[in-house]
Amino acid sequence: MIHIGKSYIQRVDGQSRLCADITIGNHRNTLWFSVDNSQEQYLCLGRADAFVMAFLAAAMRGDHELVCEDPMSERLHYQLNCDLIPALSSAIDRYHPIHITAPLTAEPYPNAGAVGTAFSGGVDSLYTIMTHGADCGYPISHIVVYNSSHFDQFGDKRQKMFLANCRQVVRFAGTYGLQAVIVDTNFYNVLGIESRSSVFTFRNVACTLALQGLLSCYLLSSAFSLSTFSLNCDRLDEQHTCARYDWLIVISSFTESLSFYLSGGEIKRWQKIQKLADWQPSWQWLHPCWFNAADKTNCGCCGKCICDLVTLYALGTDTLNRYSKVFNIPDFLHHLPERVAYVILNANSNIRAKEAYHLLKNSGVFIPPAAYVYERQFRRAMEQREGGGQ
Numbered sequence: 001m002i003h004i005g006k007s008y009i010q011r012v013d014g015q016s017r018l019c020a021d022i023t024i025g026n027h028r029n030t031l032w033f034s035v036d037n038s039q040e041q042y043l044c045l046g047r048a049d050a051f052v053m054a055f056l057a058a059a060m061r062g063d064h065e066l067v068c069e070d071p072m073s074e075r076l077h078y079q080l081n082c083d084l085i086p087a088l089s090s091a092i093d094r095y096h097p098i099h100i101t102a103p104l105t106a107e108p109y110p111n112a113g114a115v116g117t118a119f120s121g122g123v124d125s126l127y128t129i130m131t132h133g134a135d136c137g138y139p140i141s142h143i144v145v146y147n148s149s150h151f152d153q154f155g156d157k158r159q160k161m162f163l164a165n166c167r168q169v170v171r172f173a174g175t176y177g178l179q180a181v182i183v184d185t186n187f188y189n190v191l192g193i194e195s196r197s198s199v200f201t202f203r204n205v206a207c208t209l210a211l212q213g214l215l216s217c218y219l220l221s222s223a224f225s226l227s228t229f230s231l232n233c234d235r236l237d238e239q240h241t242c243a244r245y246d247w248l249i250v251i252s253s254f255t256e257s258l259s260f261y262l263s264g265g266e267i268k269r270w271q272k273i274q275k276l277a278d279w280q281p282s283w284q285w286l287h288p289c290w291f292n293a294a295d296k297t298n299c300g301c302c303g304k305c306i307c308d309l310v311t312l313y314a315l316g317t318d319t320l321n322r323y324s325k326v327f328n329i330p331d332f333l334h335h336l337p338e339r340v341a342y343v344i345l346n347a348n349s350n351i352r353a354k355e356a357y358h359l360l361k362n363s364g365v366f367i368p369p370a371a372y373v374y375e376r377q378f379r380r381a382m383e384q385r386e387g388g389g390q
């Protein structure tokens with residue numbers, strides 16, 4: 001059993017932490033979500049919602065019942081117990097059909113009526129921001145950054161990358177008249193090593209549920225189009241992440257006062273890039289890079305940079321050149337055969353590469369013949385590496 005104690009506020013170094021003591025067997029730990037002191041009223045005190053969502057994947061994996069002292073929003077409790085947990089546990093071997101026990105409340109949590117979304121600088125989050133301006137039904141008022149999973153992959157550089165992202169978000173929000181909210185957590189210490197790809201949406205939603213004093217609507221940027229929805233997630237390679245069933249998590253996470261929507265699921269990544277290319281802010285803020293901090297130029301040679309650069313190239317030279325502030329375009333063109341080779345090589349195993357290659361083939365732009373030579377070399381090297389590892 002995982003026991004979630006009553007929530008409380010702790011003030012530390014200018015930050016306000018929403019805390020709950022978590023007991024698993026003989027182990028006791030405190031999970032917290034923190035914001036700047038001035039934003040303490042945004043934290044959802046007296047509800048177990050955020051803590052349940054943070055521990056949901058771990059509880060299903062470990063076959064632990066979740067028992068809460070604080071009340072849960074009745075709607076969320078019903079959706080998790082009756083929809084999300086049964087669906088995931090019946091489709092995914094490693095998840096068990098656990099139950100959540102909590103006092104319930106149907107009382108809406110009072111909030112400031114804000115609409116929020118996360119900003120990473122990547123294609124998906126920029127597309128969400130572009131499509132939810134003042135003329136939209138859910139105009140974004142707040143940009144959030146969650147230190148909940150994405151930055152864990154950088155090890156010792158985790159905090160540095162998070163802070164760089166925070167600086168970028170504050171600059172972006174200030175430029176476009178939006179408010180920034182930064183949420184730090186200690187998920188990394190309390191939840192141990194979880195596969196980031198399998199839990200990042202749960203953690204993102206948990207942070208959002210912790211901000212029920214602020215938000216009435218949260219837009220989760222979809223990494224994949226809804227046409228790729230899948231619960232066949234026994235393997236955890238790039239194509240089998242929880243992003244494939246984001247939509248199910250999102251529609252199961254509503255409370256009486258907070259709505260969740262999946263943004264961008266209606267189109268493919270390359271189509272988002274095509275639309276972004278006509279939105280001037282993206283020329284300055286696009287930052288899909290895996291490795292370089294958000295306030296630095298994109299590296300241009302990681303998997304995400306390559307796929308997006310090849311997509312921009314396939315959309316035409318004018319489109320590619322619009323991004324000269326954020327990518328080193330001459331360097332990309334100098335290495336064009338290798339970059340195209342990467343996309344061809346990965347087209348069968350990576351959706352971004354598959355889309356980029358498909359667009360490239362159909363766009364009629366020049367594909368350097370050397371790309372196919374490099375692709376064969378890369379493939380041989382990969383096969384030798386795999387063979388050597390057996």
Ligand SMILES: [Zn+2]
Pocket residue numbers: 288289290291292298299300301302303304305306
């Ligand atoms: Zn990169």
